[in-house]
Amino acid sequence: MDALGVEPDDHAAQPSSAQNATRRPAPSPKQKCRSVFQLNGTIAESAARAAG
Known part of the structure; x- marks a missing residue:
């Protein structure tokens, strides 16, 4: 797999807090x-x- 194919998957796998x-x-x-x-x-x- 090339880097362009891997990057979106890695970003999608990260939790939102890490992003x-x-x-x-x-x-x-x-x-x-x-x-x-x-x-x-x-x-x-x-x-x-x-209270008021």
Whole structure:
């Protein structure tokens, strides 16, 4: 088999998480903190809406 025939099968066999990891660089600590802070903010907002 040639490389062109093998490559699509290899990509299809990979889990989506592995594809995402290879597609974009790992987030920096600041980006991680920001995403966690945004997640906490949405949780706080939904809790505030539910409370009142």
